[in-house]
Amino acid sequence: MLKVLLLILVCLTLFGLSARMFQRGLRQTATERVIARLTQGQPQLLVQKSSWVGLERAFLRAGLGRPTERLGVWLLLWALGIVIGFALGGWPGLLVLLAVPPLLLRLYVGWRYQRRLKRMIEQLPQLLDHTVRSLKSGRTLADAVLGGIDAAEDPLKNAMSRVQRNVQLGVSLPDAASDFAELYEQEEFRLFALGLKVNHRYGGNASELLENLIKMIRERDQAARQLSAMTGETRVTAIVLAGLPISLAGYFLLSNPQYLLAMWHDGSGQIMLATAFGLQVVGCLALWRMLRSL
Template sequence: MLKPLLLILVCLALLGLSVRLFYRGLRQSGTDRVLGRLTEGQPELVVEKSSWAGLERAFLRAGLGRPTERIGLWLALWAFGIVFGFALGSWIGALALLLLPPLAVRLYVSWCYQRRLKRMIEQLPQLLDHAVRSLKSGRTLADAVMGAIDTAEQPLKDAMGRVQRNVQLGVSLPDAASDLAELYEKDELRLFALGLKVNHRYGGNASELLDNLIKMIREREQASRQLSAMTGETRVTAWVLGSLPVGLAGYFLLTNPHYLLAMWNDHSGQIMLATAFSLQVVGSLALWRMLRSV
């Protein structure tokens, strides 16, 4: 009975993932459509992607370097851990060491990416302000942006170094900024790239454009902080509700391990534990979606 339940859970998870991908494809952002119209008729650079392109991209965005240099060693350690877990805890230990390390790495990379991206957006107005002052002193837009990158602080300087390298290789500044925006998938960077592209094609007052972008970024940052302060109680409540069942299960394992183990060895107990785990996953996903909507 347990195996069909696990198979049903896997099918439901795959169904939810497919619906999410379909919904995400339908909601293509207006910025992408505008950029597509602006780049009509221009040659596109075709980049050959490796089988580990997604992993490299995630680590690059998080500022953790290239993981493929030691991927063989990490995979070997992971396989050894699975075998070790099977030797200690049968298939339960093997399943735990099969799922927990990738989940932990995914959460750590996502946390590093969000923290780095937040710091970059906080530093972006200073970079744009330096570029505006350079423009008013008589420099061109490309020279002003390149000079502002040299004076930027980490991690923004390291990220914008990608723009510098592309420009030095012959890529136009708007295309290099678009490449950076698509890598980090942030609206502020996309608006910066879009402004450069529009100015490059149609001309206009670049300093006024950057001033408006600085004002917009600071207003969004202020609104984000106000929203975070107003929804702090809601987020804490969600974390408590999500972690309370896991904490109770851990407490039972520490104080009375035979209680849950006896349930696991019984057929009806296995159904109850599988149902409880499914409800916990569904509840955590629901709380996560609620937090994203506030």
């Protein structure tokens, strides 16, 4: 009876949530949607004293927008998932749905950020090369950099539009580049911002500085590729170690499903399965951290 009541409560909650979202969508005008898009990612939004600044920073770096706009909806869905897990699987189901969604979200955001950052680093020499050609044609450094951003491709163009917005708001180009570099915490961007700051303060040949930076980025990329080739065997070993317990569990479910189902319906068996799942998660995290250090 308790499970039936919990499912009815979940259904009513989801129906009320969908009705509220539909009503909110009807009330939101086209002008409000356009203003929201134009103000998204403004620099002053990141310095707000909020407990969600770290979450917004991670989502912004991954190119996922601001999560706080939909945070209430996602928390409500997570809570409903926890209730459903408790209703269907008892305490083990509750613990799984309590721990797995944040872990998966953290892994997805980190993977999305690393993939986006890698692509941005690959595109940066092209932007700098365009900037050097613009400088040699007689344009100023600021105009050359902004022109290079306009000529770049996504995701670098989308990410460095933050620099353009800061400059349009009156921030100097070196400070805007430093803000961008600190957001993404990458040495190539920090060196680019440092070069702009040094040139702005002391002068000098900006085109030669940027050419040296292009050469350095390409040499670092070549070294990273060589390291990846040398550590390929280590990565494959880590993947095999992480996937072996999961593969064995899948084999048992296919060949003898009663073996694990009998454990699932027993109290001590549930504890053993939950412990095995927790150890598997810890082991995967340890292997992932070890691979990141390569």
